Amino acid sequence: MVQAFERYREIIPDFPAFLKALEIRQPTHLRINSFRVKREEFQHAMAERGYRLASVEGIPDAFRWESTSGPGSTLEYFRGCYHVQGLTSMFPALILDPQPGDRLLDMCAAPGGKATHLAQLTQNRALIVANDVTHHRIGILRSHSDRLGITSIVVTRYQGQSFPMRMQFDRILLDPPCSAEGTYRTGKRPPLTEDPQVSYRLQRLQQMLLNRALELLRPGGTLVYSTCTYAPEENEAVLHQVVEAGQAEIVPIDVPFPYAPGLEVWDGHGFHPSLKQAARFYPHLLDSWGFFIACLRKPG
Amino acid sequence: MLVSVNQAERERIFEYWGGRFGVPSPALAELRFLVRGRNVWAVADLDGLDGALASFKVEAAGLPFLRRQKHMWKPTTSALLFLDAAVTKNVVDLTEEQLQPFLRGEMLPGPFVVDGGYVAVRCEEKMLGCALYGKAGLKSQLPRAWVAVLLGGKAEMAEEQ
Numbered sequence: 354m355v356q357a358f359e360r361y362r363e364i365i366p367d368f369p370a371f372l373k374a375l376e377i378r379q380p381t382h383l384r385i386n387s388f389r390v391k392r393e394e395f396q397h398a399m400a401e402r403g404y405r406l407a408s409v410e411g412i413p414d415a416f417r418w419e420s421t422s423g424p425g426s427t428l429e430y431f432r433g434c435y436h437v438q439g440l441t442s443m444f445p446a447l448i449l450d451p452q453p454g455d456r457l458l459d460m461c462a463a464p465g466g467k468a469t470h471l472a473q474l475t476q477n478r479a480l481i482v483a484n485d486v487t488h489h490r491i492g493i494l495r496s497h498s499d500r501l502g503i504t505s506i507v508v509t510r511y512q513g514q515s516f517p518m519r520m521q522f523d524r525i526l527l528d529p530p531c532s533a534e535g536t537y538r539t540g541k542r543p544p545l546t547e548d549p550q551v552s553y554r555l556q557r558l559q560q561m562l563l564n565r566a567l568e569l570l571r572p573g574g575t576l577v578y579s580t581c582t583y584a585p586e587e588n589e590a591v592l593h594q595v596v597e598a599g600q601a602e603i604v605p606i607d608v609p610f611p612y613a614p615g616l617e618v619w620d621g622h623g624f625h626p627s628l629k630q631a632a633r634f635y636p637h638l639l640d641s642w643g644f645f646i647a648c649l650r651k652p653g
Numbered sequence: 654m655l656v657s658v659n660q661a662e663r664e665r666i667f668e669y670w671g672g673r674f675g676v677p678s679p680a681l682a683e684l685r686f687l688v689r690g691r692n693v694w695a696v697a698d699l700d701g702l703d704g705a706l707a708s709f710k711v712e713a714a715g716l717p718f719l720r721r722q723k724h725m726w727k728p729t730t731s732a733l734l735f736l737d738a739a740v741t742k743n744v745v746d747l748t749e750e751q752l753q754p755f756l757r758g759e760m761l762p763g764p765f766v767v768d769g770g771y772v773a774v775r776c777e778e779k780m781l782g783c784a785l786y787g788k789a790g791l792k793s794q795l796p797r798a799w800v801a802v803l804l805g806g807k808a809e810m811a812e813e814q
Contacts, residue, residue, distance in 0.1 A: 425802040456701045480701040495713050499731035504697040504715040507705050519708035
């Protein structure tokens with residue numbers, strides 16, 4: 354067993370099943386690009402070429418890739434008919450519920466899956482500022498955005514925690530750097546949290562990012578905070594501080610997939626009771642990346 | 654800094670797409686064109702765009718659409734994919750046999766019934782992107798990184814959590 358996960362024995366439901374799920378390879382999911390192709394047309398074209406796809410109940414645009422060849426090696430991928438994206442990675446944009454006319458900020462946007470999803474959900478009719486600090490990762494974001502035909506994304510390269518306070522946003526997606534425990538499945542490198550200090554170091558950055566994001570959010574605006582880690586230090590503990598301080602309130606989320614509620618207690622520390630309305634996704638409950646998602650509203 | 658093109662430049666962009674590729678004006682009407690150096694971007698003309706352009710140091714906006722060269726424009730593959738069926742002139746339809754050598758960057762000798770210069774390339778009636786047609790033949794101008802993913806050389810680029 355990966356040692357880093359032992360400390361979650363008491364908080365992850367059916368822990369033996371969780372450990373078993375880690376031994377199974379991660380499935381590949383994709384999201385079709387509604388700008389370029391209709392669902393039925395896509396299914397038909399891929400079947401004709403001999404690619405195997407399975408529908409995902411609950412998200413019409415999502416499919417599970419079941420062919421042995423790589424999902425990037427098709428003409429349809431080249432033409433931007435779909436984007437390869439983990440199933441749970443599709444949830445933050447859906448939960449944010451962006452609307453045409455909104456001003457949106459994806460604060461740590463690279464490599465671009467969630468930002469391009471926001472553009473798709475708003476049909477290129479909402480301004481999306483997609484920010485990231487890493488030059489190389491911005492290059493990947495731009496490549497995906499260009500391939501998918503996105504015209505509503507403006508790309509910036511600031512440190513998120515010092516993003517300029519020159520515009521307020523209706524909705525913000527914050528998917529900060531994290532220890533990425535949720536991406537660990539068989540064959541992958543052990544999670545960064547083999548060193549327990551990693552989560553505490555990341556927590557400081559995550560708190561700074563969240564504070565700046567809330568400053569950038571208009572009163573009454575919505576913020577979705579997500580990570581691909583199980584570490585409570587990087588999830589509930591980060592959100593607890595802003596909820597306790599009245600800077601934001603947790604909003605219930607509705608996702609048609611199984612998940613566990615956010616934690617109210619961890620390692621002797623109590624969290625604000627509303628944090629149980631956050632969602633923890635585990636690979637034995639939903640066969641995808643492990644994920645944490647919370648939806649926050651800034652008081653009006 | 655990215656700046657909006659003036660009205661005269663906007664009209665030249667419309668004329669280029671219409672004259673060279675048969676793209677009707679309505680296909681471009683809702684786009685704002687921004688320029689920096691030789692590059693022209695097309696971005697949705699949205700509420701808040703001017704504020705964002707004025708407030709932030711913007712790395713890119715919308716789609717890279719055209720690149721100014723000495724005596725002509727070069728269309729981007731992302732623009733041709735975006736305009737797709739609106740592109741009706743100077744289009745080469747590749748056969749299945751021609752596709753692989755084209756993707757590998759080999760010169761296809763032709764002849765093709767298109768004007769010399771930058772052309773659009775389709776396969777199986779689906780847009781692929783940009784190529785350059787001259788006396789020597791037809792040569793791919795598709796983004797190399799995209800082709801590398803398609804040919805399996807950079808499969809990890811397609812993966813995202």
